[in-house]
Amino acid sequence: MEAHRRYICMFVITLLFLAFFGMVIRKPTLIWLHTATKEDAFLDRRTEVTGIDADILFVGDSSLIFGVIPERIEFTTGMTSYNLGTSVWGFVAAGNAILDDYLTKNRAPRLVVLYLAPWVRVNPPYSYKMEWNIAARMVLAHGSVVDLVRLFALHPKAYFPFLQDVWNRLIFGFHLNVDAVDEALSTLKRGRGWVSGDSPLVGTWRGMKDGCAKPKFLVAPDTAYINEFRRRLTARGLKVAVYIAPTPDCDPSDTGTRTAYIGIADDNPYQLPPRYFLDDGYYAHLFRKGAEENTDRVAEFVLHYLGRERPVKVERRHLSSESEPSTSTPK
Numbered sequence: 001m002e003a004h005r006r007y008i009c010m011f012v013i014t015l016l017f018l019a020f021f022g023m024v025i026r027k028p029t030l031i032w033l034h035t036a037t038k039e040d041a042f043l044d045r046r047t048e049v050t051g052i053d054a055d056i057l058f059v060g061d062s063s064l065i066f067g068v069i070p071e072r073i074e075f076t077t078g079m080t081s082y083n084l085g086t087s088v089w090g091f092v093a094a095g096n097a098i099l100d101d102y103l104t105k106n107r108a109p110r111l112v113v114l115y116l117a118p119w120v121r122v123n124p125p126y127s128y129k130m131e132w133n134i135a136a137r138m139v140l141a142h143g144s145v146v147d148l149v150r151l152f153a154l155h156p157k158a159y160f161p162f163l164q165d166v167w168n169r170l171i172f173g174f175h176l177n178v179d180a181v182d183e184a185l186s187t188l189k190r191g192r193g194w195v196s197g198d199s200p201l202v203g204t205w206r207g208m209k210d211g212c213a214k215p216k217f218l219v220a221p222d223t224a225y226i227n228e229f230r231r232r233l234t235a236r237g238l239k240v241a242v243y244i245a246p247t248p249d250c251d252p253s254d255t256g257t258r259t260a261y262i263g264i265a266d267d268n269p270y271q272l273p274p275r276y277f278l279d280d281g282y283y284a285h286l287f288r289k290g291a292e293e294n295t296d297r298v299a300e301f302v303l304h305y306l307g308r309e310r311p312v313k314v315e316r317r318h319l320s321s322e323s324e325p326s327t328s329t330p331k
Contacts, residue, residue: 077302
């Protein structure tokens with residue numbers, strides 16, 4: 001019996017030590033650079049978003065990262081913008097913390113646009129299988145110890161994946177990767193948060209094909225979160241809009257998303273050709289060509305929502321937010 005007690009005590013102490021060590025490494029840059037990959041920097045968004053002072057701030061999941069080009073928004077509207085999108089798991093766990101951090105460090109925007117794929121929810125039930133290690137890392141990077149404890153209390157399933165993630169990084173994933181992190185952060189900086197679906201950071205993907213199967217994700221608007229988002233920011237004197245990201249028209253007759261968001265979203269959800277979307281199983285990530293068409297629609301929405309006229313334009317210059325050559329061509 002005594003041996004069992006000692007084993008249990010050592011096991012608990014080890015778990016607590018790993019959790020504490022994970023909290024300790026949340027700030028030191030040296031540790032971060034020795035355990036991060038391009039995907040970490042890209043998804044976790046561990047960037048200093050200071051001095052942005054955008055007129056239009058977009059916040060949301062990864063459909064936003066690939067779907068809205070700030071430079072193109074500025075050309076159409078005459079107003080600066082910033083894309084504060086992150087992974088769906090990070091958004092669920094730390095979206096408010098990331099947004100609050102931005103608002104603390106930058107001038108208040110004229111408009112905050114909550115931009116979500118139609119099946120994204122902050123509260124369960126979730127449409128995706130949650131990657132809790134990524135969610136916990138987001139809280140670790142952008143929140144506090146209290147936020148991390150709250151995450152584990154609300155989502156106990158996050159605890160062990162997080163500990164495993166810390167262990168794997170510190171023991172098996174400890175490597176100098178400064179160039180990879182710098183490359184990812186430079187891409188994000190050039191695009192003001194936007195990353196092209198054609199970028200080498202994303203990998204090489206084919207476009208979805210016409211007649212694709214409809215997504216099987218649950219479309220159930222998270223009205224509790226959306227209403228609280230509006231209330232919280234309105235209380236700070238900010239203007240808020242909710243925009244539902246486009247989906248591929250695998251079935252042009254499908255009006256389920258549009259119907260589900262009547263009276264909830266401020267836009268009228270629409271579909272785009274499947275070839276504009278990465279065939280990665282998420283039905284939400286756009287190639288550059290799709291992002292350009294989508295951004296033009298978003299820009300028109302912003303102008304209409306704010307009651308502004310289109311500014312007088314000079315000849316459109318080449319939009320070069322991301323200069324990497326294309327590595328994938330939608331088919």
